[in-house]
Amino acid sequence: MRILIHGGFFSESSQSNETKLLKQKALLDILEKSKVYLKNNNAVSTSIFATSLLEDSPLFNAGIGSQIQQDGKIRMSAAIMDGTSHKFSGVINIENVQNPIFVAQKLMREDDRVLGGEGATKYAFKEGFPLFSTETKERKIEYLTKKENLGTGTVGCVVLDQNGKLAAATSTGGKGFEIPGRVSDSATIAGNYANEHCAVSCTGVGEDIVSGALATKIVTRVTDGYALKDAFKKTFEELKPYDGFAGAIAVCKNGDVFFSESHPKIVYASFDGESNTVFT
Ligand code: GLY
Numbered sequence: 001m002r003i004l005i006h007g008g009f010f011s012e013s014s015q016s017n018e019t020k021l022l023k024q025k026a027l028l029d030i031l032e033k034s035k036v037y038l039k040n041n042n043a044v045s046t047s048i049f050a051t052s053l054l055e056d057s058p059l060f061n062a063g064i065g066s067q068i069q070q071d072g073k074i075r076m077s078a079a080i081m082d083g084t085s086h087k088f089s090g091v092i093n094i095e096n097v098q099n100p101i102f103v104a105q106k107l108m109r110e111d112d113r114v115l116g117g118e119g120a121t122k123y124a125f126k127e128g129f130p131l132f133s134t135e136t137k138e139r140k141i142e143y144l145t146k147k148e149n150l151g152t153g154t155v156g157c158v159v160l161d162q163n164g165k166l167a168a169a170t171s172t173g174g175k176g177f178e179i180p181g182r183v184s185d186s187a188t189i190a191g192n193y194a195n196e197h198c199a200v201s202c203t204g205v206g207e208d209i210v211s212g213a214l215a216t217k218i219v220t221r222v223t224d225g226y227a228l229k230d231a232f233k234k235t236f237e238e239l240k241p242y243d244g245f246a247g248a249i250a251v252c253k254n255g256d257v258f259f260s261e262s263h264p265k266i267v268y269a270s271f272d273g274e275s276n277t278v279f280t
Pocket of ligand 1 (some may be wrong): 078154173175184202203204206
């Protein structure tokens, strides 16, 4: 059993020691809860469970605490990939739900598995998700004072379960101050991808992650025989010509886990089958 979770990027200068410790505690707490959950659940359910807990923490930019776009609205994106069935589902720019990842979960049973904008929001309400504002006081102040948020980031989780199955889930509140309609990487196969060999969740600048086809490239390279570490090395090298800003976490069927970042610093915690590691 392996679980890795991430809470996105932050700028060291934007963060007090107190926030750092709070993030560390939140990540370890979510990791512990997810380990317990994984004992009786599969990789897909556990990746959704962990991501929903990350969405519920205002310390991260997903669900509660999501960043606000140019027009004052919050639009969130989330996706799940089941490495066994090869099914991908997601919501792009959904509004007014607490947990976008649960809407993505509902979509797993549909023929139309990726919904965007108004269609995604309408689908959630039709399915009984209650209206919920994920806006926090902190994000509102940043929006009103036009202060860029450098302290919170996209969240995600990758899991290898006891039956050797893999899954990835990712959720984001976007970049902040973006043009309404901008599409994040998180609900694309660049930001979230898995198959029976490897599962990857990304964070960073969506445009760079999509340009680098990050998650898909790492998974494909592992599938074609690369060691996980080498798949990361080559894929991150390819971000360099355009100074791509990205980070990723991954787990393989053989139990290998890895993370990397193009710039400091991704916030991350993992369980490698024996012990926990936390990096904030
Ligand atoms: N990685 C999140 C975003 O760029 O929207």
